[in-house]
Amino acid sequence: MIVDTHSHINMKQFKNDIDEVISNAKANDILKIIVVGMDKEHNLRSIHLANKYPNLYSSVGVHPTSVDNNKVSEIIPLIKNNKVVAIGEIGIDLHWRKDNLDFQKKIFAEQIELAIKYNLPIIVHTRNSFKEAYDVLKPYKGKVRGVFHSFSSNLKDALLAIDFGFYIGISGVVTFNKAIELKEVVKNIPLDKMLLETDSPFLSPVPYRGKRNEPAYTKYVAKEISKIKEIDEKVVKEITTLNAINLFRLE
Numbered sequence: 494m495i496v497d498t499h500s501h502i503n504m505k506q507f508k509n510d511i512d513e514v515i516s517n518a519k520a521n522d523i524l525k526i527i528v529v530g531m532d533k534e535h536n537l538r539s540i541h542l543a544n545k546y547p548n549l550y551s552s553v554g555v556h557p558t559s560v561d562n563n564k565v566s567e568i569i570p571l572i573k574n575n576k577v578v579a580i581g582e583i584g585i586d587l588h589w590r591k592d593n594l595d596f597q598k599k600i601f602a603e604q605i606e607l608a609i610k611y612n613l614p615i616i617v618h619t620r621n622s623f624k625e626a627y628d629v630l631k632p633y634k635g636k637v638r639g640v641f642h643s644f645s646s647n648l649k650d651a652l653l654a655i656d657f658g659f660y661i662g663i664s665g666v667v668t669f670n671k672a673i674e675l676k677e678v679v680k681n682i683p684l685d686k687m688l689l690e691t692d693s694p695f696l697s698p699v700p701y702r703g704k705r706n707e708p709a710y711t712k713y714v715a716k717e718i719s720k721i722k723e724i725d726e727k728v729v730k731e732i733t734t735l736n737a738i739n740l741f742r743l744e
Contacts, residue, residue: 495715495730496525496737497708499582499616499642499662499690503528503538506694506705515546518708522730524548525743526708529582529616531556532563536571543576550743552579552616554604557586557597565603572611578741580608581616582642585629588620601629608637614740615639617659623650630657638740643692644678651678655686660740662690665698665706668717679721684732688740689714 497518507514518526527550528543530536536553543551553571555563571577583604585597608615617639619626623646630637634657641654642662651661666672667679679687691698691714693706698713715733719726737743 494524494734495522495689495711496527496734496743497523497691497693497711498527498640498688498737498741499529499664500526500693500708501529501531501535501695502526502693502708503530503535503542504694507707511542514707514709515549518711519548521709521712523708523711525550525737527552527578527737527741530554530568531582532559533567536568540571540574540576544574549576550578550741551576552581553577554581554583554616555600556582557584557601557618558589560593560597560600565600565607568604569607572607572613577613578743579614579616579639580604580611581639582618583615584618585622585626586618586620587622587625594625598625598629601626605630605633605637608639609633616662617641618643619646627653627657634658640688640740642690643696644675647674648678648681651682655682660686660688660736662688663714663718664690664692665696665702665710665714667721668698668713669702676721679718684718684722684724684729685736687718687733688736689718689733 539551640660697706
């Protein structure tokens with residue numbers, strides 16, 4: 494069994510074939526999928542899908558690129574749905590915008606505090622922003638649990654995240670030939686600190702790079718990790734699945 498801990502199958506790219514995508518995931522041993530929200534529209538769609546399909550779960554949050562048009566207060570009623578297993582995707586993004594960093598930090602901190610209040614893990618987005626996100630998190634050490642999703646920083650930062658008590662989300666990027674830094678991270682951190690994810694429809698792994706990603710392709714992430722760490726693929730799947738179940742308290 495594999496868990497895709499981060500998918501966006503609530504996006505328009507899956508509007509016409511969602512049943513097929515979920516069936517394809519099951520056929521490839523991806524038996525649980527977390528559908529991640531980002532804003533009001535995608536939070537609601539995430540919950541809708543999680544309520545409809547037994548093997549799907551939801552996370553809700555205000556993504557750092559959505560802070561201008563979404564309020565943290567709007568996710569509070571959604572948290573009470575029993576298929577919501579995390580607050581996310583939240584964090585800091587300095588790729589698209591750098592002029593509103595203080596506001597991004599404020600919204601991030603508000604959602605961290607919400608996660609603590611409702612005893613939920615957080616899914617953290619850090620695009621060109623690990624240090625900034627980590628600095629916001631530091632005062633909450635020991636109070637909040639979560640994952641740095643689709644990790645894209647270096648080994649030093651990965652070890653900081655693990656020391657903080659967080660997991661490292663490994664996406665299809667790890668299959669890219671030029672992802673040398675991420676391969677080094679995978680080689681040098683413990684398997685019991687990793688989660689598998691697709692970030693679908695983005696970041697398709699080899700051999701589907703450049704095409705729409707989907708949860709079924711999580712298996713290629715597991716395969717690459719087993720290759721890098723020189724351990725059995727079955728072990729990768731078993732340990733990362735246990736990690737996902739423990740963090741998100743899945744059934």
